[in-house]
Amino acid sequence: MNKMKYRIEIIALFLRPFYRVKLSSKRQSDEETDNFETRKILFSTETKTYQSDAPSAAQLKKRNGYRRLAWMITGISLIHALVFLTVEFIRPDWNHVDYALRLQRLRKLIAENPGKPIGIALGNSRTSMGLDSSTLSRLSNTNLFSMAFPGSGPVQNIVYLKRIFADGIRPDYVMIEIHPCIFFNPISETQHIIETSNRANLCWDNIGIRDLEVLNRYPDLDASITRDWLLNRTEIMRTHRDDWLILANSKWSFIDLRSRYNRFGFDDHGWLPLPFPPSSVTKEIKETVIQEAKDGYYSTLQKGEIGTRSVKAFEELIDLLEQSQIPCVLYTMPEGTIFHSWYSTKFESQFQDWLRSIQERHSVSLIDTRSWLSEDSFFDSHHLMPEGATQFAKRFGLEVLIPFLENHRLLIPFKKK
Numbered sequence: 001m002n003k004m005k006y007r008i009e010i011i012a013l014f015l016r017p018f019y020r021v022k023l024s025s026k027r028q029s030d031e032e033t034d035n036f037e038t039r040k041i042l043f044s045t046e047t048k049t050y051q052s053d054a055p056s057a058a059q060l061k062k063r064n065g066y067r068r069l070a071w072m073i074t075g076i077s078l079i080h081a082l083v084f085l086t087v088e089f090i091r092p093d094w095n096h097v098d099y100a101l102r103l104q105r106l107r108k109l110i111a112e113n114p115g116k117p118i119g120i121a122l123g124n125s126r127t128s129m130g131l132d133s134s135t136l137s138r139l140s141n142t143n144l145f146s147m148a149f150p151g152s153g154p155v156q157n158i159v160y161l162k163r164i165f166a167d168g169i170r171p172d173y174v175m176i177e178i179h180p181c182i183f184f185n186p187i188s189e190t191q192h193i194i195e196t197s198n199r200a201n202l203c204w205d206n207i208g209i210r211d212l213e214v215l216n217r218y219p220d221l222d223a224s225i226t227r228d229w230l231l232n233r234t235e236i237m238r239t240h241r242d243d244w245l246i247l248a249n250s251k252w253s254f255i256d257l258r259s260r261y262n263r264f265g266f267d268d269h270g271w272l273p274l275p276f277p278p279s280s281v282t283k284e285i286k287e288t289v290i291q292e293a294k295d296g297y298y299s300t301l302q303k304g305e306i307g308t309r310s311v312k313a314f315e316e317l318i319d320l321l322e323q324s325q326i327p328c329v330l331y332t333m334p335e336g337t338i339f340h341s342w343y344s345t346k347f348e349s350q351f352q353d354w355l356r357s358i359q360e361r362h363s364v365s366l367i368d369t370r371s372w373l374s375e376d377s378f379f380d381s382h383h384l385m386p387e388g389a390t391q392f393a394k395r396f397g398l399e400v401l402i403p404f405l406e407n408h409r410l411l412i413p414f415k416k417k
Helices: 002-053 057-090 097-112 125-130 133-140 154-166 209-215 225-249 283-303 309-323 345-361 386-407
Strands: 118-122 143-146 173-177 328-332 365-368
Touching: 097 143, 097 154, 118 133, 118 154, 125 386, 133 143, 133 386, 154 209, 154 309, 173 309, 173 386, 209 225, 283 345, 309 345, 328 386, 345 365, 365 386
Parallel strands: 118 143, 118 173, 173 328, 328 365
Antiparallel strands: none
């Protein structure tokens, strides 16, 4: 037994190194197995964690949509900002295409007739349609151009005169229409020439930065002009889209377009005649338009009181011309007998008193032409038909404009051919 034990110990002594290697290998293998299992578990956990944090396809689509929307809003804002800066500071004439057209025609008229005195007519639709400035120009041998816009009053006339000055044109004389109803506070709710609506033809998309200084001096009672103007600047591309397409098609010039693109309808001297012959105005049509005129003016002509805003703006307009040493002639446009019959004695008395006060405070020529033409010359008893406009221009030129020009040494004799 002892011998057997001794032999086993001797064999074990010899086999021990090999046993340790095997044991070590086994332990290493076991450790590697344990490490692999650990890594497998950890990797599985990390993958699950990563998979749980990764966005789904719907979330990715939503995020991309937000990014595209943000870029689109940024792009549109930049385009609007670029357009805004262009029309306000580089090409302000594009902001009011009607004015731009007239300005180009006026410059062409001056270039074609150098040396002739430059005249500007300011007023509303009565002058725009009823003053044949082409005939007056030929009679007076001047470059008379109508800057009369439908719906305009004294506030707008100041704006247009300042625009003309800013655009480098200095007229030698100015003609200013006096529309009686504009200077009186309206009574009827249907009155379409309202003193508180001082912008009238100057809608928001036509107002530029250079106009705000004037308009803010005569604000609306229930609105901030600057605030409303800023809020409406986002509409500038939509409101001018058609006008800019016309300009682009004409290579950004209205001068040689004539009637094809001249949707405003005025001629080379700014006259905007009614676009239909007298024969097309039937008795029924005339009765209808006269009734519309009565709905708009009758109550004011009967009960109106002299206002403040338009009167103050008119005084400023005359002061501006006097400071610039530009002579002016004030005139009323003809009215039909039907329209004139709507005047109350009180209204007429107030109006005549105000006209006398104007002449006393300012050295201006003033002529009242309301009774010059018969009812047949009118469309609605206060807007002249084309034939009536020419007839009025001939008499006005001979009796008013030529003596006025002679008095101010602006009458140039015609050259003999």
